[in-house]
Every structure is written in C-alpha cells, then in structure tokens.
Amino acid sequence: MRRHPKILARLLPDGYVLLHAPDSNQVHTLTPLGGLVWEYCDGQSVDDITKQLMEIDELGKIADLREQISVLTCELKEAGLLLDEDSPVLPVQAEESP
C-alpha cells in the first residue's frame, strides 16, 4: 500500500494529521494512530507496518495492533487515500460536507 501522491499532509498540534487533496478540495483529519499508519504506508504491507509500530513503546502494548492497523488501512483505502501498489493514481473523490 502507498499513499496517494497528490495528498498534502500536516501534523496538527494535538497529534492529529491533516490531509488535503487539492484536486477535490477534500480534507480529512486522521487520528494519531491513523496518522502513524498513514506515515508508514510507503509501499509496506500491514505486517511490515505492524512490525514498525510495535517498536514504538506506547503502541507495543496493544494486543490486537495488527488487526487495528488492518482496519485503519481499509478505512483509508475506502476513502481513496491509499492505493494498492499496482493501482492507477485517480483524483480523490469529494464527499458531501456535513
């Protein structure tokens, strides 16, 4: 899995991560854990990401970390933010504003 290359990211003061897709003007705020998963989605598999995050003291204690990462990556993929290795790069779809 890899991050959509057109998405801009910024770390917010409370550990959340802001994502902005300029093409669609869609904005997402990721939870800190979601932001960490996003950071490591640079072509690595869920197992690879789990190994990396397990090295972080505060996350290593989470028993079901792999399952959580798997759920988080699915959520990011459904939003069009993550791509499979062989996926074409498409614009991020805009959603209805709440």
Place this chain on the structure above:
Amino acid sequence: VGHSLHNEPGESINLVNSPKSCDPTLSRQEFVRKLLKKAAAAGTLLYVGAIADSFVAPPARAAVSGATTRVVTSTRVETSIGFVTEKIVNTVVVGGKTIFVTDIITNTVTNTLTNTVTDIVTDTVTVTTASITFITIT
C-alpha cells in the same frame, strides 16, 4: 530501539539517515516523535478509527481575506458528566490558498445518555503576504 515519549526535548535526530515523512517539513523520525509527544499531551494517542473528520474545503477565490462558517453535528454517548473538548478543523480560502484553522470548543455534558452536539465555528483570516502556501493556525 523503539521510539519513546520519554525522549528528552532537543534529542538529536539523524536527519541524513531518516527519510522524509508524509509531512515534507519533517523527517520520519521527527514526524513520529512529534506526533507521539503531541498525542500524549492531548490524550489522543489511542483514539480508535483512522479518519476523525472529513469535509470539503470552500472553493478558492481571489481575496486577501476570507471567512468560513462550518457546522459540525456529532451524536455520541458520553461516559461522564463534565466538560468535553471538541476539535474542529475549518478551512478559509484567501488569495486562492487554503488555510487550515483548528478550533477548540468546550462543550458541557449534562447527562451520560446519547448527546447530540452542534458546533458552529466561524473563522476569519486576513493575510498580508502572498507567500502563504499551506499553514495551520491554532
């Protein structure tokens, strides 16, 4: 060696060997360390889910100042009576550039049943320089 929240401020960072993070202003090591520290300070590190909020930024327009009002409604069960802090990210477009503004709102919880909260935030931004590309204001 694992990352830790207990690293001392100013701990040296190997910028040469640390790859760029998703935030191009930070190396990966800086990004992870800062995220852990900020999330620990805010108590948000183990919040569940990946995406906390999604919305569409207002369309770009040529102006040297701008204002945007955003209404956010959330329904949830509170576990204790007291105060709860909401974080809302808003966007204001000025001079064709999108500026992200983080609003922190404190709401009062009066019961532990299901609560629906509507937060309305209006942010006004005036810029005096044309060099802003992507910033956050808190």
